[in-house]
Amino acid sequence: MPSAVRIEHVSKTYPAATSWWKRVGGASKEGFRALNDVSLDVAPGEFFGLLGPNGAGKTSLISILAGLARASSGKVSVCGYDVVDQFREARRSLGVVPQELVFDPFFTVREALRIQSGYFGLRNNDAWIDEILENLGLTSKADTNMRALSGGMKRRVLVAQALVHRPPVIVLDEPTAGVDVDLRRTLWQFISRLNREGHTILLTTHYLEEAEELCHRIAMLKGGRVVALDTTRALLARVGGSRLVLHMGAGGWPAGRNPLLDDRVVDVQGPRVALRLEASLEVEEVLAQVRAAGGVVEGIEVLPADLEDAFLNIMHDDPVAAAVLKEAA
């Protein structure tokens, strides 16, 4: 059986120089390289996560997969169909939920889904449309005009549109960005069910806890390169240990006073500082070092390591990723 998604040595360079791009400082003579020799193989039935910070290249990769953009080099196929040479077959095998809310304001929800079915040559698709509407909590909105829907409801319709032709591969580009808990739960229940029924899912997200819960395997992208590709379990095992979260009082984190202590820091968000621990027994020792360095600790939490730790570790351990991080700081 062919791979659900196969990406082979894909690079993407955006042309140098629209005038606005020059103004924001992104242009160079050679253009901007958003993807750099990316290779991935997603097996049929997998729930695969594509993670990475802003600008990592996730949307560029998905656009190439969906035939909306061309790779500068390399090959991409969906269910064995080349996305350029066999565009129709590849596109039919794919349902894409885009990141941006794009919709036609003139139709009701049901009309929009019927039209979308028509693009794939599907008539009499109402039974499946009704099932999708129900599973996404949209039944009561079926006859509502698209422009009268809230943002969250519009996002549900985007998901529904991607599913009308029952694609074997479903791609979700940050589907839960800015949506409420209710939609998240509804969406993940439905998507997990489709995955259990054999659909392959490719998910990009910034929410690492979502990826940790749902994905079998994960690729981490940074600066257009794959910096890690492994099972979720193996990525978690790579970090081990636990995390100490300190809530710092006046004066904040005593940076630069003790390099060993600074080395443990994985994340700083205002007064909340997360540190890596090899063993929980180290808590006392670390607290003593913080106090000796002049830090005032107001609260502590000890948490098991999670995907966020794995992500931060990998970003720091990878020399290219570390250089990109440093540049961004």
Ligand SMILES: Nc1ncnc2c1ncn2[C@@H]1O[C@H](COP(=O)(O)OP(=O)(O)OP(=O)(O)O)[C@@H](O)[C@H]1O
């Ligand atoms: N049309 C374009 N022209 C020039 N540069 C672009 C274009 N589209 C994207 N880029 C640049 O390519 C890089 C990768 O962008 P991309 O949108 O693929 O990243 P992303 O991982 O999806 O980010 P985010 O999480 O913010 O959505 C970014 O630096 C972006 O500014």
